[in-house]
Amino acid sequence: MNTIELQQTLPAVFADRDCVVSDVWHKQIAFQKGQICLVEAASGTGKSSLCSFVYGYRKDYQGIISFDGENVRKFTVSRWVNIRKKELSMLFQELRLFPELTAGENIILKNGLTKYASRKQMEEWFDRLGIADKWNQKIGQMSYGQQQRVAFVRALCQPFDFIFLDEPISHLDDGNARIMADILKEEVDKRGAGAILTSIGKHPEMNYDRVLKL
Template sequence: MYSIHLQQTLPQVFADRDAILSDVWHQDIAFHKEKHYLIEAASGTGKSSLCSYIYGYRYDYQGLINFDDRNIRSLSTDEWVDIRKHSLSILFQELRVFPELTAFENVQLKNQLTNYKKKKEILALFEALGMADKMNEQTARLSFGQQQRVAFIRSLCQPFDFIFLDEPVSHLDDGNGTVMGNLLTEEAGRQGAGVIVTSIGKHLQLHYDSILKL
C-alpha cells in the first residue's frame, strides 16, 4: 500500500452542518508512505471516527476512502485480515489491551500472529521504554501511561506501510514521549512507512511533513 486517499470523506453525523472547516473532512487528501503527518483535532471533531474508518470497522461516512486505487468498502474480510497483518498498524486511543494478560503476553499475542519481532527485540523495546520490570505484570495493574507503552510496543510487532497512532502520548511524560518518537522514527524508517499521529493537545514529537487541522 502506497497511499491512503480520502475523497470528500465526512462522518454522516456531520452531514447537516452548514460549514465544515477542516483540512481533512470533505477534502481531497492523500497520505503517502515515508511521510509523517500530524492531525490536530479539537474534541468532537471526529478524530476517533477517522481512525475507525481507516481501520475498516465503521462505515458511517460519506465520500470515499481508498487504499491506493481500491475503495475500502469493497474489501473482503480476508483482505482486511491481510491488510491489518501486513500493511496497517494502529495504536488506539483506548489501547485495547487485555487486562487479564501480562504486558509481555499482550505484545506476544500480536507477535505470534506476525512472527515479525524476535524476543530479544521485544525485550529491548520494553527496556527502552522503562517497562522491563513490568513485563510480567497484568496490564490491569498498570497505569494508563504504562498501558500506552505496552500498546505502542505491540503496534510495532508487525510489518506495516502505515501506522496510525491516536493520541499516543496523552499520559506520558516528555522523556518517555521522546523515546517513543525515536523508536517510531527508527521502525517507520526501516519499513519505509507512513506515520499518522492524532492529537487534541500534547503530541508526539516527530519531524512532521504535514500538520493538518481536523
C-alpha cells in the first residue's frame, strides 16, 4: 500500500453541522508511504473516529476512504484481515491489550500471528522502553504508561506500510516519549513505511513531514 486517501470524508455524526473547519474532514487529502504526519485535534473532533474509519472498524462516515485508489467499503472481511496483518498497524488510544495476560504474552500472541519479530528484538524494545522487568507481569497490574509502551511494541510486531498511533505518549514522561519516537523513526525508515500520529496536545518530538489540524 502506497497511499491512503480521504475524499470529502466526514463522520456521520458531523453531517448536520453548518461548518466544519479542518485540514482533514470534508477535504481531499492523501497520506503517502514514507512520510510521518501529525494530526492535531481538540477533544471531540473525531480523532479516534478517523483511526477506526481507516482501520475498517467503523463505517459511519460520508465520503470515500481509499487505499491505492480502491474504495475500502468494497473490501471483504478476508481482505481486511490480510490488510491488518501485513499492511496496516494500529495503536489505539484505548490500547486493547488483554489485562489477564502478561505483557510478554500479549506480545507473543500478536507476533504468533505475524511471525515478524524475533524474541531478541521484542526484548530489546522492552529494554529500551524501560519495561524489561515487566515481561512476566500481568497487564492489569501495570500503570497506563507501561501499558502504552507494551501496546507500542505490539504494534511493531507485524509488517506494515502504514502505522497509526492514536495519542501514543499521553501517559509517558519526556524521556520515554523520546525513546518511543526514536524507535518509531528507526522502524518506519527501515520499512519505508508511513506513520500517522494523533494528538490533543502532547506528541512525540519528531521531524514531521506534515502537520494537520483536525
